[in-house]
Amino acid sequence: MSRIEQIAQKAAAAKKKLLIPYLVAGDPNLETTSALMHKLVEQGADIIELGIPFSDPSSDGPVIQRGVERSLSKGTTLKQVLELVAEFRQTDTQTGIVLMGYLNPIEIMTYKTFVDTASSVGVDGVLIVDLPPAEAHDLHAMLRESEIDTIFLVAPTTRDDRVASITELCSGYLYYVSLKGVTGAALTDFGSVTANISKLRERTKLPIVIGFGIKDAGSAGAMGQLADGVIIGSALVEKIALLADQVDQDTAVLSETTQVIAQAREALDKLV
Amino acid sequence: MINSEESATSVDPAQFDGPDATGHFGPYGGIFVGETLIAAVEELAEVYESLSSDKEFWAEYDSELKHYVGRPSPLYFAERLTNAAGGAKLYLKREDLNHTGAHKVNNTIGQALLAKRMGKTRIIAETGAGQHGVASATVAARLGLECHVYMGADDIVRQAPNVYRMKLLGANVISVNSGSRTLKDAMNEALRDWATNVDNTYYIIGTVAGPHPYPKLVRDFQCIIGREAREQSLEQIGRLPDALVACVGGGSNAIGLFHPFLKDESVAMYGVEAGGHGIATGQHAAPLSAGSPGVLHGNRTYLMSDASGQILETHSVSAGLDYPGVGPEHSWLKDLKRVNYVDATDEEAMEAFHKLTRLEGIIPALESSHAVAYAMKLAATMPKDKCIIINLSGRGDKDIETVAKIEGIKL
Numbered sequence: 001m002s003r004i005e006q007i008a009q010k011a012a013a014a015k016k017k018l019l020i021p022y023l024v025a026g027d028p029n030l031e032t033t034s035a036l037m038h039k040l041v042e043q044g045a046d047i048i049e050l051g052i053p054f055s056d057p058s059s060d061g062p063v064i065q066r067g068v069e070r071s072l073s074k075g076t077t078l079k080q081v082l083e084l085v086a087e088f089r090q091t092d093t094q095t096g097i098v099l100m101g102y103l104n105p106i107e108i109m110t111y112k113t114f115v116d117t118a119s120s121v122g123v124d125g126v127l128i129v130d131l132p133p134a135e136a137h138d139l140h141a142m143l144r145e146s147e148i149d150t151i152f153l154v155a156p157t158t159r160d161d162r163v164a165s166i167t168e169l170c171s172g173y174l175y176y177v178s179l180k181g182v183t184g185a186a187l188t189d190f191g192s193v194t195a196n197i198s199k200l201r202e203r204t205k206l207p208i209v210i211g212f213g214i215k216d217a218g219s220a221g222a223m224g225q226l227a228d229g230v231i232i233g234s235a236l237v238e239k240i241a242l243l244a245d246q247v248d249q250d251t252a253v254l255s256e257t258t259q260v261i262a263q264a265r266e267a268l269d270k271l272v
Numbered sequence: 273m274i275n276s277e278e279s280a281t282s283v284d285p286a287q288f289d290g291p292d293a294t295g296h297f298g299p300y301g302g303i304f305v306g307e308t309l310i311a312a313v314e315e316l317a318e319v320y321e322s323l324s325s326d327k328e329f330w331a332e333y334d335s336e337l338k339h340y341v342g343r344p345s346p347l348y349f350a351e352r353l354t355n356a357a358g359g360a361k362l363y364l365k366r367e368d369l370n371h372t373g374a375h376k377v378n379n380t381i382g383q384a385l386l387a388k389r390m391g392k393t394r395i396i397a398e399t400g401a402g403q404h405g406v407a408s409a410t411v412a413a414r415l416g417l418e419c420h421v422y423m424g425a426d427d428i429v430r431q432a433p434n435v436y437r438m439k440l441l442g443a444n445v446i447s448v449n450s451g452s453r454t455l456k457d458a459m460n461e462a463l464r465d466w467a468t469n470v471d472n473t474y475y476i477i478g479t480v481a482g483p484h485p486y487p488k489l490v491r492d493f494q495c496i497i498g499r500e501a502r503e504q505s506l507e508q509i510g511r512l513p514d515a516l517v518a519c520v521g522g523g524s525n526a527i528g529l530f531h532p533f534l535k536d537e538s539v540a541m542y543g544v545e546a547g548g549h550g551i552a553t554g555q556h557a558a559p560l561s562a563g564s565p566g567v568l569h570g571n572r573t574y575l576m577s578d579a580s581g582q583i584l585e586t587h588s589v590s591a592g593l594d595y596p597g598v599g600p601e602h603s604w605l606k607d608l609k610r611v612n613y614v615d616a617t618d619e620e621a622m623e624a625f626h627k628l629t630r631l632e633g634i635i636p637a638l639e640s641s642h643a644v645a646y647a648m649k650l651a652a653t654m655p656k657d658k659c660i661i662i663n664l665s666g667r668g669d670k671d672i673e674t675v676a677k678i679e680g681i682k683l
Contacts, residue, residue, distance in 0.1 A: 055451060055582040056568060058460040059306035059467065065450050077580035103304060103567040105581030130304045130567065134294060153307040157470060162310070180308055181468040 003124045004096045004149050004172040007046050008207040008228065017268040018173070018209055018229025019220075021236050021261050022049040022100065024067040026076030028243055030084055036240065037088050039254040041095050044265030049127070049231060052081050052101030059129045061184035063234040066241060078105040078114070086121035098125035098151060098172070106139070115142045125149035125172045133169045140169050153177050154200060156192055163203050173207040176200065176227065178214070184234030187213030190222065197226045216260060221267035230268070235260050283608055288534040290601065295484020295571075298607060300600035303483040305570045308467040313570075317485040319390055329385065336381045337496060340414065341371045345497075347504035347661065352631040353648070360514065360654035362647060364634070364664040365501050365529065374637065374666030375497060375525045376407035380476055382493035384411040387474035394469065395419045397476045398462040400427055400455030400521075401591035401639075402434025403666060404478030409443035419443040422461045424454040427591060434670060452585045455595050459569050479522025480599030483570030487599050494528025501661055502532050509659050515540040517647040518663035519639050520613065521557065521593035523602045525665035530611060540612070543602060544646040546588035547615035557586035559598050560606050560613040573600040589618035589674070590638035592666075620645040625668060625675065637666030638674065 001009075011018050021040050025033050037048055053071040057064065078101075085097055099118065106114045106128065118126065126143055128136070133152060140150050149172030154163065157180060167174065176197060178187050187193075193210065200208055210223040211231030223230045239257045255262075290297040295317070303313055323329045337343040345366045354362045367375040380397075387395060395417045399405030405421040412419035421438055425447045428435050438445050451457035459477075466475045480487045480494070505513050516533060518526035520543040533539045548556030556562065559574040566575040568583060576584040576596040588594045605611040616624070621638055624645035629635045636644060640663070647662045654660070668675075676683050 056456060056460050058463040058569070059308075061464070062450070069451070072582065079580065104575070104577060104583070107566050107572075108564075108577060108579070108581035129306050130570070132303060132305070132307065132310055135302050135304060155306075155308040155310075157308050157311040159311050159314075166307075177308060180470055182464045185468065 002147055002149050002172060004047060007096050008173060011046060012207070012228070015272040017224045017271060018046045018207065019044055019261065019265055019268055020047045020049055020209060020229055020231045021045050022051060022231055022233030023236055023240060024051040024053055024064065024071050025081040025084055026053055026071030026074055027067040027237070027240055028070050029074050030076065030080060032243060034084060034087060035254055036258065038092065039251070039258050040261055041092060043258045043262040045095065045261060046229070047096030047098060049098045049100045049233070050081065050085070052078055052099055052105055054102040054105060057102065059182055061182040061234060063184045063238050067237040078109055082117045082121050085123055089122035096124045097122065098127055099123055100127040101129065103128050103131050111139050111142055115146050115148065118148060119146035123148060125151050127151040127175065133165050136169060151175055156180055156196060163200070167204040167206060170206060173209050173228070174200065174204060175231070176208055176210045178210050178212045178223065181212070183212055185213055187219060193223070194226055217263040217267035220264035221271060224268045224271055230264065232260060232264055283610060285535045287608060288610070290604065291484060291488050295488070297601045297604035300565070300572050300603040301484055301487055302572055303570065304567050304572065305463070305483050306467060308470065309463070312466065312470050313483045313485070320386065320485050320489050323386070323389065329389065333382055333385055336385070337378065341377050341381065342369065343496065344500045345369050347501055347508060350632050353628060354651070356627060356631055357648040357651035359651040359656060360658035360660050361656070362651055363513070363659060363661045365497060365661055367497060367525065367663060367665045368634070368636065368640070368667035372407050372410050373669065374403045374407070375494060375528060376404045376478060377410065378496055378528070379478065379490050379493040379524060380404070380407040380411045383474070383476045383489070384415050384417065387417065387476070388415060390474060392472055392474035393418060394473045395476055396422065396462050396465050396473055397478060398422045398455065398458040399478065400424070400458070400594055401670065402427070402431040402438065403592055403670070405438050405443070405445070406434055406441070408476050409438040409441035412443065413441045420465070421445050422448050422458040422465070424452070424458050425449050426453040427455065430591060431670070433673070456583060463569070479524040480527050480601060481522045481569055481571060481573065481597055487571065487601055490524055491527045491531060491601065494524050495531050497525065497528035497663065498530060498532035501529060505661065512536055512539055513661045514538070514654070514658040515542065515650065515660045516663070517542045517544060517643045517650065517660060519544045519593060519642040519665060520560065520598060520602060521546065521595050521639065522597070523599040525663050527599060527601055529661070529663045534610060541610065542646060542650065543611050543613045544642045545613060545615045546590060546593035546642060547617040547620070548587040550617055551615060555587040556615065557588040557593050557595060558615045559596060560602060561615050565603065568597050571600045573597055573603045574606070589621060589678070590642065592637070592639040593642065614646055616642040616645040622675070622678065624648065634664070635668035636664055637668045638671045640665045
């Protein structure tokens with residue numbers, strides 16, 4: 001059983017919701033990302049989605065784009081992101097790590113080097129935004145071989161006849177995109193989320209987590225009620241933006257930066 | 273992966289019939305977009321497929337091309353340019369004479385009719401030099417559709433007259449401040465808009481790139497260039513040309529000229545990329561000459577990216593060629609060795625710009641000047657009874673400020 005499956009099962013048994021923060025690796029620099037990751041765990045994160053910066057993040061809104069630009073201005077590479085995971089794993093073997101990003105850096109590194117390294121440093125899952133199941137077969141097979149989960153998205157626009165092709169390849173958890181748009185947009189249509197999640201439940205036993213548009217304790221609680229967990233990205237990255245470029249982050253500053261995660265944890269824990 | 277050595281000697285003509293049902297040209301093309309857009313591109317592919325045998329749709333397209341665009345465009349024998357080059361005869365396919373001044377309108381007319389068929393009321397487009405933006409704004413005005421054009425903030429400064437032209441046509445021009453603030457970033461922003469407004473919005477991509485079915489449908493709409501050129505060649509020259517030359521940015525004018533000739537083995541083809549300050553300097557926009565395969569903007573193709581997979585900023589004197597990727601069919605034609613991909617530098621393009629202007633009274637776009645530059649070099653190596661068709665993809669009125677500025681002339 002993969003680490004993500006174990007985390008999800010444990011949470012389900014305890015009737016707890018999964019809390020999954022997203023941050024861009026290397027924003028504002030790798031040392032700070034490392035400190036933030038440990039702080040996020042302290043604030044209640046079960047799994048961390050670590051963004052691989054890419055020059056052309058066409059599914060992301062302005063907040064994450066700027067985070068990516070901050071990271072790339074330091075020259076952050078995929079190789080360094082993998083090294084960051086290795087370093088994190090030296091002191092944390094419990095928290096799930098999912099790498100999230102776009103395909104090109106992985107293609108250029110080559111699938112084999114990427115999968116071998118990800119496996120050896122302790123990556124648990126991979127989510128590639130611009131790699132739909134129909135194009136994913138080679139990389140998916142290699143990830144599965146290395147027991148790394150491949151996470152796919154389902155969107156409000158996903159047609160019913162497509163869902164099976166997604167759930168067939170997806171493992172770890174299924175990521176439901178709450179809205180039509182990019183990351184960080186405002187979530188307005190709770191009704192459609194409710195309906196779509198219950199339809200998905202009939203199709204898959206995978207844990208379903210909701211992302212896009214969750215920005216505070218209120219929206220985390222509301223979405224957490226419908227799903228097995230929530231993802232918070234832009235609301236956290238917006239706070240990280242305020243860190244500017246101080247390398248010596250004291251823990252009070254980091255607690256303040258990651259406060260939205262602590263508040264979401266509290267809201268989610270109240271649900272049960 | 274294909275073995276390009278082997279296929280060079282025995283290319284099966286069926287390999288030119290792509291893409292396959294899932295949008296692949298060999299290993300290139302495909303659909304690489306976020307899940308939110310999958311349904312939209314699939315719907316587009318289905319609708320487009322269903323229209324392939326719809327006589328009424330294609331009759332409307334042909335009628336627009338004839339009465340609105342002014343087609344067919346002439347195939348013109350450039351006698352003085354030929355004499356200057358000193359070899360093969362040079363013919364110009366005059367896409368610069370189209371309404372709006374470039375080949376771009378062949379595609380925007382087709383896609384706007386498609387948008388109407390799909391019941392979409394809102395058009396979005398990306399633009400670099402502004403030519404595709406103008407062509408999109410033009411057809412939106414013609415068909416009464418709302419139009420939003422994404423343009424890099426740097427390009428807005430460089431191409432002020434085209435920005436004003438789009439506004440005159442009723443389009444909303446949106447400045448893009450992310451990334452390198454040029455064409456690729458405008459395309460990212462258009463994709464974000466599309467994901468957000470997917471229900472009522474049609475995205476008119478300006479070149480043969482993007483997710484399937486764009487590379488196919490843009491090619492089909494641009495193939496009018498090659499079909500006419502083939503017919504005109506048989507009529508005016510009495511046979512097929514010996515070579516075709518076209519500039520390649522995203523590659524829509526080139527594929528439009530080349531595609532109807534792909535199975536004619538006697539016709540050599542040259543796609544001319546933007547060599548910028550020279551390939552060796554790294555400051556160019558020539559992914560086929562100096563890049564490697566990767567994934568960007570919905571398709572797998574040759575790209576300019578760095579060792580860690582970040583897309584590189586490009587340089588060309590011509591904003592229309594200033595793009596780090598290229599249409600996937602060109603990548604495939606490169607690997608098959610059916611088309612020779614070469615480059616012309618900024619300097620060579622500028623020289624050709626002046627030559628064509630002074631010798632023929634035709635001011636070419638800086639993009640097309642790259643093709644003219646290479647074709648003159650090529651002509652010099654060929655005997656006088658051979659014929660070369662150059663795709664003169666656009667006129668140069670839009671570039672006179674750029675040229676004047678480079679040459680230190682105040683207008």
